[in-house]
Amino acid sequence: MRFFVRSSLTALRGAAFQGHPVESSITGLDMLGMNRSMYRTFTDVNLVARENYCANPEVVTTPTQSLLATPTHSRSSVVDRSTLVMAFHSAALNLFGLILLFHAVYSAYEHALLPPPTSHPPLSSSSTLLSSLNPRIDLPADITLETILAVLILCFGIVSGSPELRPVEWAEWAGKLEREKQDLTDAAAGAGGGMGRNPYRGLDERVGFLDIRGARREFAAWVREGGGGAS
Amino acid sequence: MAEERELQIHPIMQESMQHNARIVSNIRALTASLFGVAAGTLGLESFPGFLFYLFGTLIISLLIYAFRAEGKPNMYFYKPLADLWMGDLFGGLMSFVLTWTLFYGLVKA
Numbered sequence: 509m510r511f512f513v514r515s516s517l518t519a520l521r522g523a524a525f526q527g528h529p530v531e532s533s534i535t536g537l538d539m540l541g542m543n544r545s546m547y548r549t550f551t552d553v554n555l556v557a558r559e560n561y562c563a564n565p566e567v568v569t570t571p572t573q574s575l576l577a578t579p580t581h582s583r584s585s586v587v588d589r590s591t592l593v594m595a596f597h598s599a600a601l602n603l604f605g606l607i608l609l610f611h612a613v614y615s616a617y618e619h620a621l622l623p624p625p626t627s628h629p630p631l632s633s634s635s636t637l638l639s640s641l642n643p644r645i646d647l648p649a650d651i652t653l654e655t656i657l658a659v660l661i662l663c664f665g666i667v668s669g670s671p672e673l674r675p676v677e678w679a680e681w682a683g684k685l686e687r688e689k690q691d692l693t694d695a696a697a698g699a700g701g702g703m704g705r706n707p708y709r710g711l712d713e714r715v716g717f718l719d720i721r722g723a724r725r726e727f728a729a730w731v732r733e734g735g736g737g738a739s
Numbered sequence: 740m741a742e743e744r745e746l747q748i749h750p751i752m753q754e755s756m757q758h759n760a761r762i763v764s765n766i767r768a769l770t771a772s773l774f775g776v777a778a779g780t781l782g783l784e785s786f787p788g789f790l791f792y793l794f795g796t797l798i799i800s801l802l803i804y805a806f807r808a809e810g811k812p813n814m815y816f817y818k819p820l821a822d823l824w825m826g827d828l829f830g831g832l833m834s835f836v837l838t839w840t841l842f843y844g845l846v847k848a
Contacts, residue, residue, distance in 0.1 A: 609776065609777075612780060613845075616780045616846045620846055644782070645782060645783070647782065651780075659774065659776075659795070662773055663773070664802060666769050667799065667806055668806055670766055672807065673755075673758070673815040674815070675752070675755060675814050675815060676751050676756050676817050677749050677750070677751060678750040678751065679750075680814060681755055
């Protein structure tokens with residue numbers, strides 16, 4: 509039975525990922541809501557879980573609860589190696605660009621301190637360009653090039669050092685999480701939550717079958733025992 | 740109506756949108772002052788300076804498009820034209836002008 513439910517869920521999830529509308533699925537939660545109703549028709553475990561939750565609220569979390577716990581976006585403690593390498597590259601690029609920029613600015617400053625030449629060289633002015641748009645740069649070409657190169661290097665370093673963008677579509681986002689963090693254990697997922705958490709975990713890790721009457725009997729016995737001890 | 744239906748079929752993660760917008764605006768704020776440094780050092784005046792800024796933001800957009808969005812802006816931005824290409828276009832203009840005038844004064848004066 510559990511296998512059946514799981515396979516049907518997988519099929520439904522696949523449909524959601526490919527972007528097909530699953531009948532009247534409205535939002536992500538609504539989609540999950542439909543999963544729950546499907547699930548309820550297959551087994552009564554959801555009902556059982558809820559009963560059990562009423563009986564012993566601290567032990568059992570219902571699928572609904574774990575589903576509704578929206579994942580927070582703290583960064584996962586597990587950082588893969590490529591991210592570190594990338595960060596190092598961008599830091600090195602930024603440092604190099606900053607040194608270049610500093611050198612270029614100081615060179616321009618030194619150049620400005622030089623006494624002006626007696627015969628000013630004619631500035632290059634093309635006839636096609638408007639005179640107001642003509643950048644009158646009277647710096648040597650090497651300082652100009654160095655400045656522009658430094659800025660380009662810094663731009664590249666900043667962009668490549670920035671954190672990754674996240675997919676905006678819910679299905680893409682959830683699929684990416686699931687694919688990337690499949691191998692993470694519960695320790696990472698449970699501690700950090702956030703990106704390490706599979707958004708479908710609540711559906712994946714449900715109680716398959718529970719002897720609800722037995723559990724209730726045990727719980728009643730436990731209550732009776734504790735009550736007797738306390739009073 | 741059509742847009743609403745599209746949103747219902749493909750729901751959007753609000754938090755991801757905010758995250759992406761924050762990253763883009765961070766990059767733009769950082770690089771705008773950088774362009775100001777370059778423009779001031781080169782001694783640009785009036786129109787060429789602002790053209791330099793526009794050109795720089797275009798380069799930044801291209802870099803984000805190529806390296807952060809991996810060439811798929813539709814996956815990372817709900818409205819790529821507004822969020823990536825035009826987003827925060829003039830947000831960094833003030834810091835640009837600030838560092839532009841500062842470095843122009845430092846180098847030329």
